[in-house]
Amino acid sequence: MARLVVVQQQRQPSLSPLPSSFSHFNGTRLHAPQLQFRRKVSQPKETLHVAASNAKEISKERSQQMSLFSRLKTPVSEHFRHDSDRDCVEFSSKTKDFAVPRRNAMALILSAYIFTGGGFGSAAFAQQSLVGLREYIDTFDGYSFKYPKNWIQVKGAGADIFFRDPYILDENISVEFSSPSSSNYKSIEDLGPPELAGKKVLKQYLTEFMSTRLGVRRESKILSTSSRVADDGKLYYQIEVNIKSYANNNELAVMPKDRLVRLEWDRRYLSVLGVENNQLYELRLQTPENVFVEEESDLRRVMESFRVNKIAV
Numbered sequence: 001m002a003r004l005v006v007v008q009q010q011r012q013p014s015l016s017p018l019p020s021s022f023s024h025f026n027g028t029r030l031h032a033p034q035l036q037f038r039r040k041v042s043q044p045k046e047t048l049h050v051a052a053s054n055a056k057e058i059s060k061e062r063s064q065q066m067s068l069f070s071r072l073k074t075p076v077s078e079h080f081r082h083d084s085d086r087d088c089v090e091f092s093s094k095t096k097d098f099a100v101p102r103r104n105a106m107a108l109i110l111s112a113y114i115f116t117g118g119g120f121g122s123a124a125f126a127q128q129s130l131v132g133l134r135e136y137i138d139t140f141d142g143y144s145f146k147y148p149k150n151w152i153q154v155k156g157a158g159a160d161i162f163f164r165d166p167y168i169l170d171e172n173i174s175v176e177f178s179s180p181s182s183s184n185y186k187s188i189e190d191l192g193p194p195e196l197a198g199k200k201v202l203k204q205y206l207t208e209f210m211s212t213r214l215g216v217r218r219e220s221k222i223l224s225t226s227s228r229v230a231d232d233g234k235l236y237y238q239i240e241v242n243i244k245s246y247a248n249n250n251e252l253a254v255m256p257k258d259r260l261v262r263l264e265w266d267r268r269y270l271s272v273l274g275v276e277n278n279q280l281y282e283l284r285l286q287t288p289e290n291v292f293v294e295e296e297s298d299l300r301r302v303m304e305s306f307r308v309n310k311i312a313v
Helices: 002-015 028-041 043-072 076-098 102-118 120-131 194-208 289-304
Strands: 133-138 143-148 161-164 172-177 217-229 235-248 261-276 279-288
Touching: 133 161, 133 289, 143 172, 143 279, 143 289, 194 217, 194 235, 194 261, 261 289, 279 289
Parallel strands: none
Antiparallel strands: 133 143, 161 172, 172 279, 217 235, 235 261, 261 279
């Protein structure tokens, strides 16, 4: 009984209250916070595990893409090339909306050249090709021809009809014919062959251009002579001549060195001859040589359009 009491007295210290401060205590309760701290440190491992799983998924996608390229058996450079080609096609299709028609582009270039000092002569060249031709028919005198639409008629010029370019005054067209009372032509061959007719035409031109000024000199030559049968079944002669006019810059100078010769003009004359109603008809087309080079196709169309017609009595 007394022994049992001793045992109870030995257990009483374990039932005493715990101290309020743990600074001097090395028991298990300080070990518990350490375990809790380790558990917090171990939390980033879960995030690292997630990042590793994402990397696995990315590597898996890359492996699938590489397997796709391997199945296609096409180099990666080819895909890039096709993509660039497709981009070029898309760019070209977009730029088509901004494309300018060829005719509009030429008109823009022409207008820019005119308004930037290209000269009235150049403007007239283009205008003639753009406006086309208009037909003139004289049923009373029996002839017809075509001329540029922008040319204007000049009355009192001495010919039966006279048109000229409003910008290039040296370019004109006219029609003359012999008097019915003083001529009796049956055919154009009454003038002889085209070569002989060309000499007669050139002589007539030089006679008309004869000048009384001092120091004026004319040079002329026949460029071509030909004959053709038009769609009306009639024979026509076509003659082309060139005439150059030279003059002194100081006609009254005493010393020859002071009288410098310069070129006044260089022109081409195209004549078309035809016979009808017992009359000789002549279409005259005058143009500077530099203009003829640019308008040759249109001017030849004018020449080929000339017709002589029977006058209804």
